[in-house]
Amino acid sequence: MVIDLNADLGEGFGVWRLGDDLALLDIVTSANVACGFHAGDPVTIRRTCAAAVDRGVAIGAQVSYRDLAHFGRREMDAEPEELCAEVLYQLAAVDGIARAMGGRVSYVKPHGALYNRICRDEVQAAAVIEAVADYDTSLPVLTLPGSVVHGVAAAEGVPTITEAFADRAYTAAGALVSRREPGAVIHDVATVSARAVRMAVEGRVTAVDGSAVVVSARSICVHGDTPDAVRLAQAVRDGLLEAGVVLQAFA
Template identity: 55%
Template sequence: MDLNSDLGESFGAWRMGDDATMLDVVTSANVACGFHAGDPAGILTTLRAAAARGVVVGAHVGYPDLVGFGRRNMDPSSAELVADVVYQIGALQGLAAAAGTRVRYVKPHGALYNTIAHDKRQADDVISAMLSIDSSLVLMGLAGTPVLQWAQDRGLATVAEAFADRAYTPQGTLVSRREKGAVLHDPQLVAQRMLRLVESGQIEAIDGSLVALKADSICVHGDSPGAVAMAQQVRVTLEVAGVALQSFVPGGQR
């Protein structure tokens, strides 16, 4: 099982998360590309730290929304969205090369991630952008949603993702952050939820029902309170249960 986190999101004097410590825990790092968060110097520092630890790097692309941290819905034209995604991947590729690593996958961020899970037009735009710049890139998307099949139909490899620190609806979608209980904070609870997911392919929904969910990667958000403690507990719990943690990318070192 892969364990990932959203990193590189600090901006200037504004600090977000503990990238260095999180990189000692995760196997893949979704690194911001400057549109929803992140500045070039901070992103480069995170990429160098990932390279030093053998953590696989992905481009965490989003809407151009620094003020809203990429969590506000937008409706760009196809030409705009394709260009925006190409721009972000290209920027991260350049910084990654300078850091001695390379971009292996793409995980859209926030509102873009949730939109393309079901919106075929915007999903096709993101897929087109990836194919135009590097067809070997892997698309990471929400487990159980159509975007994964749409990407596969066009020749992209995909990875289905589950969220350790987010609540799920009975339909298998994420509970909106506007709703009470949408974000989870208890490391032990989070870890046990992920162990059940890995062992049984089920996750407990917010109403207590069990939802079938097939995932290849688990995310702990780097900006969540206590994110490092949660990621550490998830890793320990899975390893004690005999689950091997490694990147989904062939040749990934962790």
């Protein structure tokens, strides 16, 4: 059993700070670095990339809708050409900074509303995949099992990696429960750790209706912007290691 543990990092902006990036970088194996469209700024991106390189943590570009005001969690009907260009812009910017720090972007993970939209919307999924293909077809894209992204990416020769969320509630259909719904984000440390272990060992998670959902995944995400994010991530890491899971970046 080999699992990657990823977290969203670099989500500060200007004088506003969110999460403890340095502490999380000592726990995770992959860092989804905000690209400046939902959060992050050049200084934050540079510091996060440098710290990731120092720790041997894989760097991913966490691309988003252009939505600082709503933290990238507001769904948008973006024109495909515009969305493609904006994803390409974000990817190139973070990869440039990462390379200057001695590393590189080794995968792409859409953020928030964009992540959820392209799981079901082939048009927007195609725009995101086109941007990745234009930049580097070898870069894998993180997405949910069963997402339409898998088929769209395969047609363009772009690899995909399945991911599961230890601290998010699931519907019976295997989708993430909307953050507008109560209980969408799970904060109990023991519960989150146990869910992550079951995801890794059994490839399943309990949905909100009590049913078991298949979530075969190579990577497990713990969000960096939740309260006690570091404690949650450490508990997940400890639980996985105790279960005999090898923690290793997929990229």
